[in-house]
Amino acid sequence: MTLLAFTALIALGSFVAGTVGALTGLGGGVIVVPLLTLALGVDIRYAVGASLVSVIATSSGAAAAYLRDGYVNLRVGLFLEIATTLGALAGGALGVWLSPDRVAVIFGIVLAVSAVLSLRAPARVAASASDRLAVLLRLGGRLPPVAGGDAYAVRGVPGGFALMFGAGVASSLLGIGSGAIKVLALDRVMGLPFKVSTTTSNFMIGVTAAAGAGVYLNRGYIDPALAMPVMLGVLAGSFLGARLLAQAPVARLRLVFAVVLWLLAAQMIYNGLTDHHV
Amino acid sequence: MSKTALDEARLERRLGALLRAGVLAAATLVLIGAALLLWQHGGERVSFAHFSGEPRALRHPLAIAADAASGSGRGLIQLGLLLLIATPVARVAFAAVAFWRVRDRLYLGVTLWVLAVLAFSLLGTR
Numbered sequence: 010m011t012l013l014a015f016t017a018l019i020a021l022g023s024f025v026a027g028t029v030g031a032l033t034g035l036g037g038g039v040i041v042v043p044l045l046t047l048a049l050g051v052d053i054r055y056a057v058g059a060s061l062v063s064v065i066a067t068s069s070g071a072a073a074a075y076l077r078d079g080y081v082n083l084r085v086g087l088f089l090e091i092a093t094t095l096g097a098l099a100g101g102a103l104g105v106w107l108s109p110d111r112v113a114v115i116f117g118i119v120l121a122v123s124a125v126l127s128l129r130a131p132a133r134v135a136a137s138a139s140d141r142l143a144v145l146l147r148l149g150g151r152l153p154p155v156a157g158g159d160a161y162a163v164r165g166v167p168g169g170f171a172l173m174f175g176a177g178v179a180s181s182l183l184g185i186g187s188g189a190i191k192v193l194a195l196d197r198v199m200g201l202p203f204k205v206s207t208t209t210s211n212f213m214i215g216v217t218a219a220a221g222a223g224v225y226l227n228r229g230y231i232d233p234a235l236a237m238p239v240m241l242g243v244l245a246g247s248f249l250g251a252r253l254l255a256q257a258p259v260a261r262l263r264l265v266f267a268v269v270l271w272l273l274a275a276q277m278i279y280n281g282l283t284d285h286h287v
Numbered sequence: 288m289s290k291t292a293l294d295e296a297r298l299e300r301r302l303g304a305l306l307r308a309g310v311l312a313a314a315t316l317v318l319i320g321a322a323l324l325l326w327q328h329g330g331e332r333v334s335f336a337h338f339s340g341e342p343r344a345l346r347h348p349l350a351i352a353a354d355a356a357s358g359s360g361r362g363l364i365q366l367g368l369l370l371l372i373a374t375p376v377a378r379v380a381f382a383a384v385a386f387w388r389v390r391d392r393l394y395l396g397v398t399l400w401v402l403a404v405l406a407f408s409l410l411g412t413r
Contacts, residue, residue, distance in 0.1 A: 011330050065375060091404075226346060227410070228411075229341035237320070240314075
């Protein structure tokens, strides 16, 4: 295939992946990596590098919108970025060390789990009082984020920190934003309000992915000719997806996409196990 | 404790603007590089099925800048991607300055630590 045809094909696929990623709330990465590897035969190492770059673009491009409303808990985000960036370094090292087949199998498992998580309704147990570490780190906030808003407490800092490290590993090993794991840590483990959890997760995704992308860039895993259509396509697609989100039948769409994601996950695992080319 | 309170809402708006500007600038560079690359090499046959790793000129910040300056499409795209990766890093640096200004030592320390990890990942051990 010529470079021109390949670029057009990848840009189109990435555009669809970005749209679906925004509609499901999973992000473009979990869809663009299987697309590149399964449908277009791209080596998973190149696919992960290109996907990480697109994750930074979508997270940062949408940042202005979610930072404007003030729901992001800045201290929680910045503090937990210690965990996600260290995890991302570890994940990058793991990605260099593991065979591509193993990475494909792990990707399939994480994809299947993410699909399940995207279907479950948020059911949080609000923290009644901040624990000592949270008080020391001044992690509490207000909702709505104004002087008269109700104060909310934060708990489970060590557990949230550990899970965030895992989110960092998954992000750079697999080229995904791992927003589902981040929201799990903030919402379920640390007891933050859901709106605060999702926006703070978004806020952290770019920095986490930047740590992973840095490792891949200087290891030579980021190919400009491949990353270019992936980044531009996913970015444009996610803007469209965010616009469609307001009028889309989200619950039904998520069910449909969850089935698609399970099929992709099964194919990734099968190919990884049977030594198919991934 | 901090002597002056940090205006979080203002800081958040600024961080948002910084991130958006970074993405816009990066996307513009990538688009210019893409036009150049496709113009010069659009007809060549490619495959990403076999992993071989990028040449050194497309790996390290200074080498990438030099390659881009020579007018290579690939170099320009890579410079755009490097700018994109640097955007969240700049966001952390910006927050560090804000915490330093209000003498919030705890969060100055937190942001500087994150900045150090990011620098390590981007510059590598060699």
